[in-house]
Amino acid sequence: MIAAQAPAAAQGTDWMSVGVFAAFTAGVLVLSSLLGRRATGAKGYFAAHGQVGWFVNGIAFAGDYLSAASFLGICGLIAFWGYDGFLYSIGYLAGWIVALLVIAEPIRRLGRYTFADALNARFGSRTVTVAAGISTLVVSLFYLVPQMVGAGALITPLLGVPHWVGVVLVGAVVTFIVATAGMVSTTWVQFIKGGLLLLLCALLVGLILGRGFTVRDPGPARDAPATGVGGVTALPAWAVPGAAAGADGLVREEGAATGPLGPVEFLRVFSASEVAAWRTAKEPAADGTTRTIARPERIAGSELLLPGNSPTFRGLRAGSALERVDFASLMLALFLGTASLPHILIRYYTVPDVRSARLSTVVGIGAIGGFYVLTLYLGLGAMTGGHLNTGDSNMAAPLLARSFGSVLFALISSVAFFTVLGTVSGLVLAGSGAVARDLVSTALGRTPDDRTQVRIARIAALALGAGAMALGFLFRDLNASFLVGWAFNVAASANLPALVMALFWRRATAAGVSAAIVTGLAASLAWVLVSKDAFEKVYGLPGADAWAPFSQPALVTIPLSAAAGVAVSLLARRPAATR
Amino acid sequence: MRRHLRALLFLVYVAAYGSFIAVTVAAPHVLAAPAPGGVNVAVAWGMGLILLAFVTALAALAMPESDR
Structure with a gap:
């Protein structure tokens, strides 16, 4: 988990970072205003006229998907705990196989603007629309919280300004992007962010491999948070020719270095080395x-x-x-959650046809998979690079960049911030679409005209942006990556069984699909709220008192949702339309 | 035909991912064994799953457009 607990030490303002950051923000705002003119009408606002090229959309998938939890959280986890962080990389990517082979094409064929469109294509039922709309809103909000928390946690060490400034800045810029130009500008922001993130991380990994490993004495234990720590304490003799090795075949001589290493060799040398991993613990002092x-x-x-x-x-x-x-339940949630995230699903509507949908998924998988391979090197590089801060594992990757110079630090920091920005834009757009298209239309009993829909969506985007800011303040002490895990559990439980039923099962009924959504949403939400994680991290109660037998509900709530959907469909077998 | 091929691709990936989870849960010592390239099974399997996802994506793309 990300250890975002300790408030980052107050630092002076890094003017280079502020400059690069301001330039990025200004660029995005100008782009949004320009593109805003193209986002006319509902199809432009919600689906970028369905005219986004497959390559741009594919990289934008990466931009949508590689959130702060992916970039900062996974790198931080690997930097402190090794392989455990990489398990998230494996699970997050595997989910794309479900998106590619099961969901992508039918979604593109059946839907127009929102997740509910595709789900409801066969039924035309108001119940399904409302259930899917509510589920979209809840999942998007769940996913928004960790992004806003991440934004706040990032801004202090990056720019030297208070936590609330980070939250307000993200909220304001995102709301502007989404409200002005909807999917058109959101797509371009994702494309630029996704592309920059990949390029900079590849550059960083190249520098890590070029630097290799150096033996360093970790020094004594000290008061937390310890800064500028992490290193290799012994290297295998075969990796440092000429150095004097001990009886165990390890070189412990301070300053002994491997020099540049290849990608496989890097892992092989790391595996044969001894590493100083930093652990923090509360200990009683002499004075009580x-x-x-x-x-x-x-x-x-x-x-x-x-x-x-x-x-x-x-x-x-x-x-x-x-x-x-x-x-096992967490890994199942990661596998089935990706194809259930509304902000990922709506990106299938921005491309012109089914073939483009498939091509863009392939580009997305290539970009995202490439990034996840890089996370292992970034994390291990940070673990051994001597620049960790034990009080803030989220900062492992940016601090690693700082060890290669302040320009790279400024660039990585700004991209990290944009990682939050891009993902939040996608989520706010998905949520505002659900309000305007699904909930308001159903409440009115008719679909408003194009202009009204876009106006409602813009107002909803403003409200969601404000809500996200409030939640960012409220939950600022919570751990970002466990919140993301919950969002995947809730999304997979609420949406996936319903989607699979609606798309592939002929005997599915509107009542059954709605029952699957409601059951999955309610059961997974209830489960996470009475889980050990919630007891310990949200309510501050002992984890042993928790009611749920384990923390990740997917293994129970996905089958439960599917069972409810099948049972209701079979029992209430009637002609599809309920209207 | 195309549907069957897609289902086959999906099942191959599910088997590779599912067995990884099963081994991690039930027989974690297997992951410590050496793998080709000098890394352990855990790293090789993890990287292999990422690579397999990309290969699966390319295979899905190479399939005929539609047979319906």
Whole structure:
């Protein structure tokens, strides 16, 4: 999990970062205003006229998907716990196979603007529209919270301004982007952000490989947060020719270095090395108070390249059966959650045809998969680079960039911030579409004309932006990546069984599809609210008192949602339309 | 035909991903074994799943447009 607990140490303003950041923001705002003229009418606002090219849309998928949790969270997890962070990379990417092979084409064929369109294409039912609209809103809000929390956590160490400025800045810029030009500008923001993120991370990994590993003495334990820490304490003799090795075949001489390494060699040397991994713990001091101490633990690299080091996944090694079930449930949620996220689904409406939908998914998988491969190198590079801050694992990647110079730091920081911005734009757009197209139309009993729809969506975008800002303040102490895990659980439980039924099962009825959504949404929400994670991290109660037997509900609530959908469809078998 | 091929691609990926989770949960010691290239099975399997996703995507693209 991301350790965003400790408030980042107050720093002076880094004017280079502020400059680059201001230039990025100004560029995006100008682009949005220019593109706003093209986003006329509902089709322009919600679906960019369906005229986005497959390559741009594919990279925009990466922009939508690679949120702050992916970039900052996974890199931070790997930097402190090794392989455990990479498990998220594997799961997040695997979900795209479901999107590509199961969902993409029927969604593109059946839908127009929102997730509800495709779901309801066969039924024309108001119940399905309302259920899907509510589910879109809830999932988007769930996903918005960690993004806003991430924005706030980022802004202090990056630009040296208070937390609330970060939240307000993201809220204001995103609302402007979405409200002015809808899907047209959102797509371009995602494209630029996705492309820049990939290029900069590839550059950073090239620099990490070029630098190789250097032996460093970690020094003694100290008061947390410890800064400028993390390094290799011993290298295998075969990786440092000429250096004097001990009886264990390891070189411990300070400053011994490997020089540049290839990508496979990098992992091989890391695996054979001994690494100082930093752990923090509360310890009683002599005067009776409690101190938080950061301490280097010398761990074999081969150990860090196995699952089960972090507190979240420790149960994989020595835990109970339920802890293993919890892990399997999380991996299931990641696999089935991607194709259930409304802001990903609506991107299928921006391309002209089914073939473009497929091509853009392939580009998306290539870009996202490439990025996730890079996360392992970024994380291990940060773990051994000597620039970690034990109080803020979210900052592992930006601090790693700083070790290569302030220009790279300024660029990576700005892109990190834009990562939040891009994902939030997609979510606000998906949510505003659900309000304007699904909920308001149903409440009025008719579909308003194009202009009115866009006006309603713009107002909804403003409201959602304000709501997201409020939630960003409210939950600022919460852990960003476990919130993202919840969003995947809720999305997969509420939307996937309903989607699969509506798209592929002839005997599905409107009542059945609605029942699947409502059951999945309610059950997964209820489960996460009474889970161990919620007890410990939200209510501050002992985790042992939690009602749910494990934290990740997907393994139970997805089958439950499917069972409800099938049962209701079979029991209430009537002609499809309920209107 | 095309539907069957897609289903086959999907099942191959589900098998690769599902068995990874099963091994992690039930027999984690397998992941520590050495794999070709000098890394362990955990790293090779993880990277392999990412690569397999891309290969699957290319295979899906190479399939005939539609047979319906």
